[in-house]
Amino acid sequence: MTTAGSGIKRVLLFGANGQLGWELQRHRPEAVELCALSRTQADIAIQEQVEQAAENFQPDLIINAAAYTAVDLAESESETAYAINRDGAVHCAEAARKHSVRLIHISTDFVFDGSQATPYQPDSIRHPLGVYGASKAAGEIEIVRILGSNALILRTAWVYSTHGKNFVKTMLRLMSERDSLGVVGDQIGSPTWAAGLAAAIWRACAQPEFKGIQHWTDAGVASWYDFAVAIQEEALALGLLQRSIPIGMIPASAYPTPARRPACAVLDKSISYATLGAAPHWRQALRQMLTDNDSD
Structure with missing residues (x-):
């Protein structure tokens, strides 16, 4: 069991119903x-509700895992x-x-924006492509303005869980329903199991010196196509799927969406891995998630 330590006894969490929460x-x-x-129970967009929650509970630490994440x-x-x-x-x-x-x-x-060929550092210049990214960037800027470097802003990516809607669960459903799939192969990132991210956050609670803007994802990189192929292979091995279907690689241009997405937004995690311990490779984490029976 992870321990929070450092005198952290009471934690107030916003976003309880999300994958990470x-x-x-x-x-x-x-x-x-x-x-x-x-x-x-507490809408973070409403200042009075956040203030009341903090006043009632008197926390030692606040975690904000609430977000508007509907990218398109x-x-x-x-x-x-x-x-x-932002607000x-x-x-x-x-x-x-x-x-x-x-x-x-x-x-x-x-x-x-995902335009650079090397992983983004925590202090890399922000350049979001759409409203979702811009609103999250604005939130980061405001936190730094209010709290300086005393807060921990932890960026992550491609989060999935046994709880809620996500790419893994969507792929499992489509693979059981369809005879073939086409999946985007020219967008690169790091799939991240929410359970591992949660454990890392609890470790971060014990280290108040771990602050500022940091990054955390599972290790390794993949395209959505790579991720989908791995989901099918692992699910077949575990008996979660009864048959294999062809998965084709398509360009993002063949699957137009209202919001543009980063082509290669890989995050550099060297600082967080050195501080909190390294994450497993995303393929290993995927296998663990698929064997996790505690789901909704």
Whole structure:
């Protein structure tokens, strides 16, 4: 069992119903009292609700895992995306400052445009391609303005879990329903199991010196095509699928979406791996997720 340590006993979590929020609850250290709030219980876009939650619970640390993550829908719902991803971040940061506690805020590789051939460093220049990435970048900027480097902004990517909607569960469903699939092969990233990310966040809670903007994903890189092929292979080996279907590689241009996506937004995790311990390769994590029976 992971321990929070460093005097952290009471943690206030926003975004309880998301993939990461669910895993953070599953992996809660025994010594931690966790107040996990869903959007219906505390909407981070509403300042009064965030303030009231912090006032009622009096946490030692706040984790903001709440976010507007509908990448394509954000293009037509920019006001809502910014209300949650920027203004919500402001409200969490202001609550942390008022109560003199640390904030751990989860961000995304979508703050980058994915145009460079080498992994992005934590201090790389942000250049988002769409509303989702821009709203998350704005949230990062506001947290730094309010809390300086005392907060931990942890960027991640391609998150999946046994809980909620995600690429892995969608692929498993389509592979059982269809006779073939075409999957984008020219977008590169690092698939990340939410359970491993949650465990890393709990380790980060124990290290208050781990702050500023940092990165965490599982090790290795893949295209969506690579990821899909691995999902089918692992699922067949585990008996989760009864047959193999052909999977073709298609360009992103053949699957147009309202929002542009980074072509190669790989994050450099060397600092976080050195501090928190290295993550497993994404293929190993995928195998673990597929053998995890605790799902919704």
